[in-house]
Amino acid sequence: MPSGLAAKEKGRLMTNLREKYGEWGIVLGATEGVGEAFCKKLAEGGMNLVMVGRREELLREKGEKFHEEYGVDYKVVRADLSCPDEACEAVFSATEGLDMGFMSYVACLHHFGKFQHTSLEDHEKMVNVNVISFLRMFHHFMNIFAAQDRGAVINVSSMTGISSSPWNAEYGAGKAYILKLTEAVACECEKTGVDVEVCTLGTTLTPTAMKNFPKGPAGEQVVKLALTPDEVADEAFEKLGKEFSIITGERNKKSVHDWKANHTEDEYIRYMGSFYADQD
Numbered sequence: 001m002p003s004g005l006a007a008k009e010k011g012r013l014m015t016n017l018r019e020k021y022g023e024w025g026i027v028l029g030a031t032e033g034v035g036e037a038f039c040k041k042l043a044e045g046g047m048n049l050v051m052v053g054r055r056e057e058l059l060r061e062k063g064e065k066f067h068e069e070y071g072v073d074y075k076v077v078r079a080d081l082s083c084p085d086e087a088c089e090a091v092f093s094a095t096e097g098l099d100m101g102f103m104s105y106v107a108c109l110h111h112f113g114k115f116q117h118t119s120l121e122d123h124e125k126m127v128n129v130n131v132i133s134f135l136r137m138f139h140h141f142m143n144i145f146a147a148q149d150r151g152a153v154i155n156v157s158s159m160t161g162i163s164s165s166p167w168n169a170e171y172g173a174g175k176a177y178i179l180k181l182t183e184a185v186a187c188e189c190e191k192t193g194v195d196v197e198v199c200t201l202g203t204t205l206t207p208t209a210m211k212n213f214p215k216g217p218a219g220e221q222v223v224k225l226a227l228t229p230d231e232v233a234d235e236a237f238e239k240l241g242k243e244f245s246i247i248t249g250e251r252n253k254k255s256v257h258d259w260k261a262n263h264t265e266d267e268y269i270r271y272m273g274s275f276y277a278d279q280d
């Protein structure tokens with residue numbers, strides 16, 4: 001167990017999250033990276049975890065670690081969010097009867113290449129993960145949280161959802177959907193007991209992203225400026241209940257503000273496209 005100031009800080013967070021929001025939190029896309037970092041925050045805050053992903057064994061290992069370190073319970077739900085009917089059935093039945101107080105939609109799906117070179121089947125798979133399953137999960141848990149007037153949501157978007165994302169267009173469009181839907185819902189429940197936030201990420205050192213970083217000097221520069229999943233989680237939870245929509249990291253915030261203030265939309269779109277233009 002931690003000692004001194006760290007223990008005090010952990011104790012404070014522990015009272016806050018569980019007492020404020022409820023016993024259980026669900027993270028959709030919990031296996032590694034940002035989802036895992038969010039689970040750690042919930043566990044530090046004393047909340048039990050519903051961990052959703054496809055790699056059941058790995059989720060179980062991580063859940064066991066949280067149980068040992070923080071004394072929280074955990075449930076693993078193996079679900080593929082590209083199949084919304086089956087995924088929703090698995091998640092809704094696993095959480096029925098639990099005192100749910102938190103949800104976060106973290107999972108995403110990319111496919112690099114020009115729009116028309118990506119098969120319609122792959123586009124629909126991305127829409128299923130990035131839009132349909134997200135919508136159904138968010139709607140389901142918002143109904144629960146609104147009825148009890150208690151709960152919290154942190155959904156994860158991307159700077160590509162602000163700029164758009166040439167050569168990864170479907171992904172950027174899905175992230176824009178998550179961003180705009182969550183921002184509006186956050187405002188709708190401002191004066192209630194439900195806190196909703198959307199967290200827009202720039203490059204973050206997650207295992208998936210590290211496989212997809214652009215090659216060459218542009219990629220090296222991106223990696224140098226990237227945040228860790230823990231840094232993202234710290235900022236996201238610190239701002240929960242205070243802001244509707246955050247861009248994680250000072251550099252990312254400045255970059256978006258600079259592009260919006262000093263460049264045209266087309267320049268921003270071209271800039272984002274420049275990272276992946278060779279991926280077709």
Ligand SMILES: NC(=O)c1ccc[n+]([C@@H]2O[C@H](COP(=O)([O-])OP(=O)(O)OC[C@H]3O[C@@H](n4cnc5c(N)ncnc54)[C@H](OP(=O)(O)O)[C@@H]3O)[C@@H](O)[C@H]2O)c1
Nearest residue numbers: 029031032033053054055080081107158203204206208209
């Ligand atoms: N990393 C970055 O640079 C970056 C930049 C901007 C925005 N973001 C956003 O940050 C979030 C996390 O990014 P990431 O790179 O860590 O994403 P990721 O690896 O695709 O997703 C994180 C987790 O989601 C699970 N997952 C993925 N697809 C799933 C599916 N079809 N069904 C169920 N679970 C699934 C994965 O576990 P399993 O493999 O076990 O299913 C993984 O643990 C995403 O919303 C992304 O858009 C990331």
